[in-house]
Amino acid sequence: MGWQPSDQLTQDVALEVLLHGPLGRAELARRLDLAPATLTRISSELIRSGIVTETSQVIEGRGRPTTPLDVVPAAHHFLGVKLAGESLFAVVTDLRANVVRTLGERRHSGAPEDVVGIIGALVDDAESRHPIDAVGIAVGGVVDADGTITSAPFLGWTDVPLAAATADAVGRPTACANDLEAFVDALHWFGVGSGHSNFAALTLGIGVGYGCIANGRALTGPDSGVGLVGHWPLDPLGPLCRQGHQGCAEAMLTIPSIERAVHFATGEDVPWQEIVSRARRGDETLTRLLSRSGRALGQLIAAVANLTAPEFVVIGGEGVELAEVARADIHRGLAEHRDARASEVRIELVPGTNEEWCRGAAVLGIRRFVLGRGDASVEHSSAERRPASA
Known part of the structure; x- marks a missing residue:
C-alpha cells in the first residue's frame, strides 16, 4: 500500500x-x-x-x-544508510523511523559504483524480512536538491548523482542529503524536536556540525554541508585547526583535535573512548583538557542561543560524551557569553551512534515516500478550512 x-x-x-x-x-x-x-x-x-x-x-x-x-508504522519500511569515508552503515526502520533491524557496517572502495552495489545488496538483504519502500542516504558533504553529491572531500567525490544512480539500481525511491540535515530532520519529525518550531543542533565528531529549525522549517542553503560553524572562533590562545584558524570550534571540539591535545600533553596516543573513560575515573591531565574543550563548547552553545533563540539546543555525534564529562565547564562557558537576564539554555543530549545517523538517513527515505520529494515543508491549502468567524 x-x-x-x-x-x-x-x-x-x-x-x-x-x-x-x-x-x-x-x-x-x-x-x-x-x-x-x-x-x-x-x-x-x-x-x-x-x-x-x-x-x-x-x-x-x-x-x-x-x-x-x-x-501503522510496521506497514512500511525504509533503508537508512550513513556513508563514511571507507565504509557505510545501514539500518531498516519503520514508518516512524524506529529501528527494526541493524544491518551493520560494510566496507567500500570509494568508487561510486561500488557504493551503489553495496546499497543494492543491502536492499536485497533487508527485503528478506521487510519490504523496502524507499532508501535514504546521508553523506558528510554538500548535496544538491536532486541528491547529487557536489562535494564530499573525504570520499574524493565531485558531482556524483548518487540518489539517481541508487534509485536506478534498486528500483526504489531514493533520497540523498547532507548527514547533518538528515539528523536534524529526524529530530524534528520523530525525535526530541517533534512538535517544536525552534531548536538548534550541534554535532561533535570528526568535525563540528550545526543545524537549525526556525519557525518550523530547516534553515538550509547552498553552503549547507560545508561545515562553516567548525571555524567559529572560541579561544584566541587555542590550537590551530587544519586551515590555520586559531582556537576555532574544529580546533577545540573535534575528536581528532582533543586526541592531539592529549598526545602533546602526555606523549601518549590515547583514543577518544579511553580519554573519556580515564577522565571519568579522575585523570587530572585529561580532565583539565576536556574542561577547556567543555568551556569552549559552552561558548559555542551561547553563540547559537544568542543568535537564533532556540527553545533548546541538541548535542549529538560521536563526541557527545564531552557534554557529559565537562557539563559544569559547559555551563561556565555559557554563563560567560550570555546575558544574565536571558533565560536558561536547555540542552538535550542524544546518542552519538552510527544507528542515530542511519535513522536520520531513513527519514530522508520516509520524506521521499510520503511527500514525493526531499523537502519536508508542507504548504497548507485554504480550501475547505473553517471560516475565521466560525
Whole structure:
C-alpha cells in the first residue's frame, strides 16, 4: 500500500497523524482548523486507502467517546544508510523511523559504483524480512536538491548523482542529503524536536556540525554541508585547526583535535573512548583538557542561543560524551557569553551512534515516500478550512 493522498488537504491530515498520532478527530480538526464535516470526509478517505487506521484506544471526553486515528508504522519500511569515508552503515526502520533491524557496517572502495552495489545488496538483504519502500542516504558533504553529491572531500567525490544512480539500481525511491540535515530532520519529525518550531543542533565528531529549525522549517542553503560553524572562533590562545584558524570550534571540539591535545600533553596516543573513560575515573591531565574543550563548547552553545533563540539546543555525534564529562565547564562557558537576564539554555543530549545517523538517513527515505520529494515543508491549502468567524 502506497502513500497517495488525493489532495494537499488530505496530505496535511495524513502527515499530522504520522508525526503526532494517535489523534482524535476533534483534536485533528482543531490542529488543522478544519470543519468537522471536512475532517470526517478526509479521515474516511484515508482509512479506505489504508494510509491511516482507527486504533483500539478510545478517548473519553465531554462528548461522545472517540476513536483516535493513527498510522501503522510496521506497514512500511525504509533503508537508512550513513556513508563514511571507507565504509557505510545501514539500518531498516519503520514508518516512524524506529529501528527494526541493524544491518551493520560494510566496507567500500570509494568508487561510486561500488557504493551503489553495496546499497543494492543491502536492499536485497533487508527485503528478506521487510519490504523496502524507499532508501535514504546521508553523506558528510554538500548535496544538491536532486541528491547529487557536489562535494564530499573525504570520499574524493565531485558531482556524483548518487540518489539517481541508487534509485536506478534498486528500483526504489531514493533520497540523498547532507548527514547533518538528515539528523536534524529526524529530530524534528520523530525525535526530541517533534512538535517544536525552534531548536538548534550541534554535532561533535570528526568535525563540528550545526543545524537549525526556525519557525518550523530547516534553515538550509547552498553552503549547507560545508561545515562553516567548525571555524567559529572560541579561544584566541587555542590550537590551530587544519586551515590555520586559531582556537576555532574544529580546533577545540573535534575528536581528532582533543586526541592531539592529549598526545602533546602526555606523549601518549590515547583514543577518544579511553580519554573519556580515564577522565571519568579522575585523570587530572585529561580532565583539565576536556574542561577547556567543555568551556569552549559552552561558548559555542551561547553563540547559537544568542543568535537564533532556540527553545533548546541538541548535542549529538560521536563526541557527545564531552557534554557529559565537562557539563559544569559547559555551563561556565555559557554563563560567560550570555546575558544574565536571558533565560536558561536547555540542552538535550542524544546518542552519538552510527544507528542515530542511519535513522536520520531513513527519514530522508520516509520524506521521499510520503511527500514525493526531499523537502519536508508542507504548504497548507485554504480550501475547505473553517471560516475565521466560525
